[in-house]
Amino acid sequence: xxxxxxxxxxxxxxxxxxxxxxxLKFRLDGNNIDETIDKYxxxxxKYAAQSGAFxxxxxxxxxxxxxxxxxxxxxxxxxxxxxxx
Numbered sequence: 001x002x003x004x005x006x007x008x009x010x011x012x013x014x015x016x017x018x019x020x021x022x023x024l025k026f027r028l029d030g031n032n033i034d035e036t037i038d039k040y041x042x043x044x045x046k047y048a049a050q051s052g053a054f055x056x057x058x059x060x061x062x063x064x065x066x067x068x069x070x071x072x073x074x075x076x077x078x079x080x081x082x083x084x085x
Contacts (some may be wrong), residue, residue, distance in 0.1 A: 009082050013075050020071050027064045031057050
């Protein structure tokens with residue numbers, strides 16, 4: 001493996017990690033439980049609305065975590081393939 005190939009792989013992994021970090025930060029910032037409770041506190045059906053909001057948050061988080069795990073596994077595969085070259 002040449003030095004340029006190694007640099008390209010490392011740069012590609014850096015971009016993947018940056019994207020993953022932004023995605024996880026977006027989900028973390030979007031999960032403001034206090035804001036969600038406050039948003040529906042005066043709603044006639046506040047418990048149903050809050051329950052739906054929390055269910056949506058969990059569903060989005062699970063999808064984000066699955067994508068994150070998949071991305072990390074792809075990065076590991078790239079590193080293993082690079083090591084074997």
